[in-house]
Amino acid sequence: MTDTPRFFTQADPIRFEGRDSKNPLAFRWYDKDRLVLGKTMEEQLRFAVAYWHSLAWPGGDPFGGETFLRPWMHGSDEMAMARHKAEVGFEMFRILDVPYFCFHDRDVAPEGATLAESNRNLDVIADLFAERMASEKVRLLWGTANLFSNRRFMAGGATNPDPEVFIYAAGQVKHALETTHKLNGQNYVLWGGREGYETLLNTDLAREIEQYGRFLTLVVEHKHKIGYKGAILIEPKPQEPTKHQYDFDVATVYGFLKRFGLENEVQVNIEDNHATLSGHTYEHEIATALAYGIFGSLDVNRGDRQSGWDTDQFPNDPTSMALGFFHLFQAGGFKTGGCNFDAKIRRQSLDPDDLLIGHVGGMDVCARALLMAEDMIEDGVLPGIIKDRYAGWDSAEGRAILKGERSLDDLAALVARDGINPSPRSGRQEYLENLVNRYL
Numbered sequence: 540m541t542d543t544p545r546f547f548t549q550a551d552p553i554r555f556e557g558r559d560s561k562n563p564l565a566f567r568w569y570d571k572d573r574l575v576l577g578k579t580m581e582e583q584l585r586f587a588v589a590y591w592h593s594l595a596w597p598g599g600d601p602f603g604g605e606t607f608l609r610p611w612m613h614g615s616d617e618m619a620m621a622r623h624k625a626e627v628g629f630e631m632f633r634i635l636d637v638p639y640f641c642f643h644d645r646d647v648a649p650e651g652a653t654l655a656e657s658n659r660n661l662d663v664i665a666d667l668f669a670e671r672m673a674s675e676k677v678r679l680l681w682g683t684a685n686l687f688s689n690r691r692f693m694a695g696g697a698t699n700p701d702p703e704v705f706i707y708a709a710g711q712v713k714h715a716l717e718t719t720h721k722l723n724g725q726n727y728v729l730w731g732g733r734e735g736y737e738t739l740l741n742t743d744l745a746r747e748i749e750q751y752g753r754f755l756t757l758v759v760e761h762k763h764k765i766g767y768k769g770a771i772l773i774e775p776k777p778q779e780p781t782k783h784q785y786d787f788d789v790a791t792v793y794g795f796l797k798r799f800g801l802e803n804e805v806q807v808n809i810e811d812n813h814a815t816l817s818g819h820t821y822e823h824e825i826a827t828a829l830a831y832g833i834f835g836s837l838d839v840n841r842g843d844r845q846s847g848w849d850t851d852q853f854p855n856d857p858t859s860m861a862l863g864f865f866h867l868f869q870a871g872g873f874k875t876g877g878c879n880f881d882a883k884i885r886r887q888s889l890d891p892d893d894l895l896i897g898h899v900g901g902m903d904v905c906a907r908a909l910l911m912a913e914d915m916i917e918d919g920v921l922p923g924i925i926k927d928r929y930a931g932w933d934s935a936e937g938r939a940i941l942k943g944e945r946s947l948d949d950l951a952a953l954v955a956r957d958g959i960n961p962s963p964r965s966g967r968q969e970y971l972e973n974l975v976n977r978y979l
């Protein structure tokens with residue numbers, strides 16, 4: 540893996556040069572050793588490069604094909620191309636100095652004629668990863684299986700009307716999970732891109748949800764059977780590619796997990812662009828997951844206000860990121876999760892360094908957002924206002940109500956006895972919004 544020409548213009552890791560730097564290949568905010576909220580920025584943010592967008596995507600859109608012409612996508616020996624891709628990948632991880640990467644089974648190794656052949660291809664590349672990881676810093680944040688590209692999955696993997704597809708998907712996920720385990724992946728992700736429907740005219744929704752619950756239960760059982768200690772994560776998304784996906788948003792996923800008794804076994808991987816497609820904000824999805832106790836990890840990216848699809852762009856708005864980070868880091872930050880750049884450069888960004896520059900910008904946005912979140916938390920004003928707003932619930936009466944010690948009769952009697960007639964208080968939203976702007 541050493542004799543192919545260098546892909547990027549530089550071989551050295553990108554460094555922090557501070558706010559005044561004009562160097563596009565330098566960090567202006569991400570200072571990996573800087574302490575923020577008790578840990579280094581590197582330990583708090585846990586950045587990961589997504590193999591699929593950065594290394595496996597050719598630059599196509601629905602109207603046109605490949606634009607990037609990556610050298611590792613043009614050749615006759617598919618396994619040699621997969622090795623070349625891995626080589627460029629590890630070069631990129633080292634230059635970006637990221638602690639993690641993420642992959643789908645089919646991003647890293649070609650699909651074979653049978654599942655056994657596909658598994659063997661994956662094993663070859665996973666061994667290569669293990670070898671490189673033994674001498675390099677980068678680790679695996681998560682692995683996953685691609686249950687959406689091949690036509691066999693067009694009507695779903697777990698939720699397919701044909702049980703043979705369910706069986707095939709189970710075999711594929713078993714191998715992807717075991718590969719993730721072998722590479723010490725911190726998490727295993729399931730994104731149900733085809734677990735949904737195109738039309739209810741041909742769909743038995745109740746059955747499909749039962750199938751999906753069964754599938755996830757099998758995955759959790761297998762995790763315990765093989766002694767995998769990482770987290771199992773579902774990645775919510777409301778639609779695209781299907782018209783409706785069952786993992787619509789965090790709250791829907793929570794209801795699904797409860798229904799199958801998996802709420803203590805499975806968490807969520809929340810993506811910004813998926814949050815906005817579901818009509819929410821990133822902040823809302825993060826806060827909801829934390830409230831339900833199922834927060835796992837983040838796919839950091841952004842959508843486009845005009846385009847109604849998953850544009851997966853690199854994040855560029857520190858304030859909106861900080862609003863989500865405020866909740867996350869107030870709750871102690873990541874455990875098994877991290878910030879995975881599920882983001883792709885635009886199809887006209889042809890220069891190899893564009894890949895690095897996209898990540899540099901995204902990492903700086905997250906670093907800047909982390910610093911804002913630190914101020915929001917440490918300044919204490921925002922958390923204090925929220926605490927005060929609910930202070931009444933810490934009274935003896937408030938606690939008794941929540942513990943279930945009062946009936947509706949009791950409460951009605953209390954209104955009369957104490958002459959309760961609440962006086963509304965300001966929510967102070969503009970003050971709070973102005974306060975957040977001061978932290979930027």
Ligand code: XUL
Binds near residue numbers: 643729730774810
């Ligand atoms: C698709 C998406 C996926 C998952 C992993 O919208 O976000 O790339 O992150 O399967």
Ligand code: CO
Binds near residue numbers: 774810838881
């Ligand atoms: Co994603």
